[in-house]
Amino acid sequence: MKEIVIISGKGGTGKTTLTASFAYLARDNVLADCDVDAADLHLLAAPKVLHEEDFYGGVKAVIDPGRCTQCGLCTEACRYAAISDDYVVDPLSCEGCSVCFHVCPVDAVTLEESLNGRWFISESRLGPMVHAELRPGEENSGKLVALVRNQAKVLTGKSGKKLILVDGAPGVGCPVISSVTGADRVVIVTEPTRSGIHDMLRALELVQGFNIPTSVVINKYDIAPEMGERIHRICSEKQTVVLGSIPYDAAVTAAMVNGRSVVEFDDGDASKAIVGIWEKLAETVPS
Amino acid sequence: MRIAVSAMGRDLDADLDPRFGRAMYFLILDPNGTIEEVIENSTNMNAMKGAGIQAGKILADKKVDVLLTGHCGPNAFKALNAAGIKVAVELSGTVREALERFKRTDVKFAGGPNVEGHW
Amino acid sequence: MVIAIASGKGGTGKTTVATSLASVLGPNGRLLDCDVEEPNCHIFMNPELDTSVAVNLPVPVVDMEKCSLCGKCGEVCRFSAIVLIGDEVLTFPEMCHGCGGCSLLCPEKAIAEGSRLLGVVETGYSGAVEFVQGRLRVGEAMSPPLIKAVKEKIDPEKINILDAPPGASCPVITTVKGADFILMVTEPTPFGLHDLRIAVEAVSVLGAAMGVILNRSDIGTGDVERYCKERSLPLLMKIPHDRTIAEGYARGELLIDAAPQYRERFVDLSAHIAELVRQPGESYVEAAS
Numbered sequence: 001m002k003e004i005v006i007i008s009g010k011g012g013t014g015k016t017t018l019t020a021s022f023a024y025l026a027r028d029n030v031l032a033d034c035d036v037d038a039a040d041l042h043l044l045a046a047p048k049v050l051h052e053e054d055f056y057g058g059v060k061a062v063i064d065p066g067r068c069t070q071c072g073l074c075t076e077a078c079r080y081a082a083i084s085d086d087y088v089v090d091p092l093s094c095e096g097c098s099v100c101f102h103v104c105p106v107d108a109v110t111l112e113e114s115l116n117g118r119w120f121i122s123e124s125r126l127g128p129m130v131h132a133e134l135r136p137g138e139e140n141s142g143k144l145v146a147l148v149r150n151q152a153k154v155l156t157g158k159s160g161k162k163l164i165l166v167d168g169a170p171g172v173g174c175p176v177i178s179s180v181t182g183a184d185r186v187v188i189v190t191e192p193t194r195s196g197i198h199d200m201l202r203a204l205e206l207v208q209g210f211n212i213p214t215s216v217v218i219n220k221y222d223i224a225p226e227m228g229e230r231i232h233r234i235c236s237e238k239q240t241v242v243l244g245s246i247p248y249d250a251a252v253t254a255a256m257v258n259g260r261s262v263v264e265f266d267d268g269d270a271s272k273a274i275v276g277i278w279e280k281l282a283e284t285v286p287s
Numbered sequence: 288m289r290i291a292v293s294a295m296g297r298d299l300d301a302d303l304d305p306r307f308g309r310a311m312y313f314l315i316l317d318p319n320g321t322i323e324e325v326i327e328n329s330t331n332m333n334a335m336k337g338a339g340i341q342a343g344k345i346l347a348d349k350k351v352d353v354l355l356t357g358h359c360g361p362n363a364f365k366a367l368n369a370a371g372i373k374v375a376v377e378l379s380g381t382v383r384e385a386l387e388r389f390k391r392t393d394v395k396f397a398g399g400p401n402v403e404g405h406w
Numbered sequence: 407m408v409i410a411i412a413s414g415k416g417g418t419g420k421t422t423v424a425t426s427l428a429s430v431l432g433p434n435g436r437l438l439d440c441d442v443e444e445p446n447c448h449i450f451m452n453p454e455l456d457t458s459v460a461v462n463l464p465v466p467v468v469d470m471e472k473c474s475l476c477g478k479c480g481e482v483c484r485f486s487a488i489v490l491i492g493d494e495v496l497t498f499p500e501m502c503h504g505c506g507g508c509s510l511l512c513p514e515k516a517i518a519e520g521s522r523l524l525g526v527v528e529t530g531y532s533g534a535v536e537f538v539q540g541r542l543r544v545g546e547a548m549s550p551p552l553i554k555a556v557k558e559k560i561d562p563e564k565i566n567i568l569d570a571p572p573g574a575s576c577p578v579i580t581t582v583k584g585a586d587f588i589l590m591v592t593e594p595t596p597f598g599l600h601d602l603r604i605a606v607e608a609v610s611v612l613g614a615a616m617g618v619i620l621n622r623s624d625i626g627t628g629d630v631e632r633y634c635k636e637r638s639l640p641l642l643m644k645i646p647h648d649r650t651i652a653e654g655y656a657r658g659e660l661l662i663d664a665a666p667q668y669r670e671r672f673v674d675l676s677a678h679i680a681e682l683v684r685q686p687g688e689s690y691v692e693a694a695s
Contacts (some may be wrong), residue, residue: 365498366496
């Protein structure tokens with residue numbers, strides 16, 4: 001079983017478009033959408049949910065006003081300023097650390113499991129799929145990411161498939177660390193802009209810390225070819241393969257509006273480039 | 288000697304669970320294969336962080352000497368190591384087969400974690 | 407006044423809007439880049455950064471001389487950052503959330519607090535505009551405490567522009583909490599709409615006034631505009647797809663420099679937002695494109 005994770009550092013560089021296209025080209029894979037706090041892959045994969053479950057990611061403190069004597073020990077101990085002057089816990093600030101529960105002399109604090117999201121096992125146009133929705137504003141997306149990846153592995157084992165394609169999270173924090181640890185390959189999608197390069201470098205640094213073979217794809221290459229050249233130079237210094245470049249193509253948005261990956265929508269410039277990139281990537285990942 | 292095996296079920300014919308921290312059960316055996324204790328690990332299986340550390344603590348508290356499992360991450364290894372528990376990794380098949388391999392000394396003891404940590 | 411710029415979906419032009427808006431404010435403005443995982447505002451603002459302060463999270467350090475091996479610390483910790491194993495107390499600093507519970511509740515007072523580096527907060531000037539950014543250490547998982555450290559630099563006397571991280575989870579809420587106005591930047595695509603809905607839902611509990619900017623407004627469909635009408639979200643500006651803007655962005659130029667006709671529109675935008683903050687509840691406004 002091999003697991004390829006597509007990440008980007010910077011958001012909006014085409015991570016999901018590329019993941020969906022790879023899935024269409026690979027044909028025999030399981031999909032995992034680990035961008036749980038802005039999950040978009042389902043808009044292209046049209047999953048039919050077969051199984052769904054709530055996700056409880058942690059606990060939140062709740063103060064019983066009937067028991068509370070307003071002694072102030074909890075507010076003093078809380079490092080997250082989550083308890084108001086009238087002793088109500090703000091769930092958005094509560095970290096679930098339980099310190100208030102322990103310091104309360106009259107047992108007025110209870111810890112309640114917090115519903116953080118839902119996760120799904122689905123059958124989709126692009127193969128079996130595990131995906132999730134973090135409840136807006138919730139934390140712990142790293143935990144939900146780990147769960148989605150684990151479930152995708154179980155599903156892959158059961159279905160006898162050999163490949164998992166993971167739409168990773170943006171950034172370099174907890175969700176993306178969760179997306180890549182222990183994966184077989186990472187593909188970083190970037191764009192030829194100064195922000196794209198900046199964020200690609202941070203993502204590369206992160207992935208290299210985990211020792212995972214990594215390659216780069218440059219999207220919207222023709223917006224600034226000189227920046228594209230710079231990415232090539234940086235990657236060769238860092239001994240990172242550039243799998244290929246995708247030109248700006250209005251078909252990408254048109255495909256999205258039609259709920260299709262671009263490679264199944266038309267065979268224009270972007271599609272041709274993605275097919276070439278997939279062939280190159282597939283060669284480096286023996287099944 | 289107390290031998291712990293990460294397992295998918297409650298008896299010797301159950302499959303070994305390759306995950307340590309998130310294993311479904313731990314069976315604690317004596318070298319003859321007598322089950323001394325079955326520990327349900329459901330709390331850790333569903334805890335999304337620190338499962339390996341907590342599972343390591345459980346086995347340390349149960350005074351286990353050896354663990355037979357599949358994969359063990361860095362935090363779990365640190366906990367098991369502190370408890371002086373030897374960790375045999377990369378095992379598969381049933382619990383009974385893993386025990387037999389251990390008795391034949393046909394197992395690989397980890398000198399460190401054999402997988403990346405899961406967050 | 408605090409104006410937070412958020413987006414749901416990444417790459418929709420959040421930083422483009424934040425930097426141009428801050429620039430037209432001149433000495434009245436202060437730009438705070440709270441997208442600490444990938445801070446990009448500096449690319450467009452070229453600030454002279456003159457201070458850099460490390461931000462640490464307190465993590466437990468155990469004095470085994472005083473420890474009685476009671477195990478209370480491990481029972482208290484919800485994050486598996488400290489645990490009693492045999493006659494040893496192990497700590498896992500990278501798991502720690504810095505709640506201080508173990509040291510507070512240790513009956514022997516055997517636990518002091520060391521620190522784990524989260525990142526840095528850097529400050530300086532870009533021309534007349536005060537500039538602040540947080541930069542998360544690569545490999546560090548916890549961004550909210552660093553975001554809070556950036557927000558400590560909010561100057562109530564000025565107009566503070568906060569560039570939020572993408573998405574709709576905890577770091578976004580940490581950033582936009584307490585803002586007077588939340589400006590959502592999106593694009594008129596199915597992804598843009600989907601992620602905008604989630605972000606609006608996430609921040610609407612905070613009760614701040616909101617508005618929307620539609621970037622690359624001529625690609626995709628009219629669904630985002632319909633959504634804004636339904637939700638009575640004022641559509642404050644449309645920025646059509648323009649190769650000049652895209653190329654300027656690639657080079658790291660401000661939108662108002664790459665396309666100077668926007669300068670006046672950003673001045674108007676800041677006035678419009680100030681008006682909306684003073685008189686909340688204004689219904690849908692058709693943006694001039």
